[in-house]
Amino acid sequence: MKKKYYSYIYLIPGIGLYVLMFLLPALVGICLAFTNWTSYNKTIDFIGLTNFNNFFKSVIKNGINSREGAALINPFIIAFIAITIQNGLALGLALLFNGKHRMSNFARSAFFLPSTLSLLISGYSFSAILSSGGPFDQLLKFLGMDWAIKGWLTDKWICILTVAFVNTWIWLGFTAAIYLAGLKAIPAEMYEAADIDGAGKWNKFKYVILPLLGPSITTNVILTLVGSMKMFDLVYIMIGQSFDYAFTMNTLVYYWKNETQGYASAISVVLFIIVVLMAIPILRKLRSREVQL
């Protein structure tokens, strides 16, 4: 009776749209990746692994100086900064927010704001602030640090680090909010027990807070990793597509979307495999370390 009542019929709209907009595109994309579909070809032929071969050949031959090499390397740079710096800063902030400070709520709202607004506003503001001879360069000059002036949005390596920094700036408050929710879920008895045992601040952090924060850490690491690997909008807005060394996987897909769709689909498949292969072991590893309350 129970099963009949909660009939699968009611899943049709939700699962149907999910399949149409997620599963089907993935399947079609995987098939297209093995074809030579372009806007110029009259016919679409099966060409085996050629697209993948071409992609990795460029990566190996020219590294970061080819669009393909950059597309493969840059997301890892962004992800590394997001996982280390962004998560570290966010954890620190969350600990501060969790203290009984009068300004906590105000600060929390301010830090969270960038993640709620269009990336365009952050992207274009930073583009101008970091433009050559712009306010940031002037500040450096004023401080007598002329040597530190770089082409923030144009130099190789530097431009991707800039995007990674802006990305961190946008999502810092969001990541901190997840840590804060995790901190709030730690029962007060845990701290009291640690106090009774005479634990210092550092030991409390290491042996009480960090293990109990497991679920939040898992969530944040996965979210920042996946978000960075998929990076599109911010790179597209801030750097555009003029430098080969500034591509990411998804800006490269966009670059080829109107010409060589078969090749672009192969790039999507590579990204899909990388993200899944990285996310699942990390998820397992972090999950196994989580302490159940």
Add this chain to the structure above:
Amino acid sequence: MGVSTKKQAKLFSEIFLVLASLVIIVPFYFAIINSLKTPGEVIELSFKLPNKLVFDNYVKVFNEGNVLNGFKNSIYIAIPSVFFQLLIASLTAFILQRRATRTSTMIYNFVVFGLIPSGFLIPTVLILKSIHLLGTNTGLLLTYIGGGMPFMVLLFSGYMKNIPREIDESAIVEGCSLPRMFFTVIFPQLLPILMTGGIICFMGTWNDFTGPLYYLNKTGKYTLPLSVYNFVSQYGTRWELVYADLVIIALPVIIVYASVQKYIIDGMTAGAVKG
């Protein structure tokens, strides 16, 4: 630690929090002041306050940027996107959560898996084309509803675990059909999480930049974020208009954020932590 050093540390934290918050919102301050400058002044791209406030930029943006049309398109997509995502995802989550069989768990995992990988945008273009919805607001809307399922189902089923089954059972005994039971008994219980889901969905749809870029091909159909490209070009970006446009795009979200931010922060993090 003595009392006075503790007090000092606290004062230091308070000052740090205020300063850090101000640093975080600096780019928004930059956008706002530069949206109020003359073209001659804005070219310096500086933090200086405008000599004279030029509200004319906002009028220009409305006239030249087709902002009203973009606004209309965005509303026409955001409202149904919120409505259908809440309706469909809550029903899906409800059935999956209440059945709790091996199959339903598998379906649940299959849906939530969608959070991890990145989308296949080119095949989606192809699929929309084949059902004659490429370049239409309806097509874009379908991608939002389908793409929003993983997060919304995750969010709602976490919440539903706390709604006792006895509520369902008493309705079943009275011979209530599932749709009626769901909408009259369960739906009202979901109000807080519907609020959260609705806001997240609104912001996601309103701010989305990639979807319109891929799935819309006529300027007449463009949503608000793409209107910025009326003022950005290789031959010279009209920054004062870009920033005025960006402020217009951000305004509805800022209003929503300011009025219901508790729901946004708590909700976004609650869903994420339970995942």
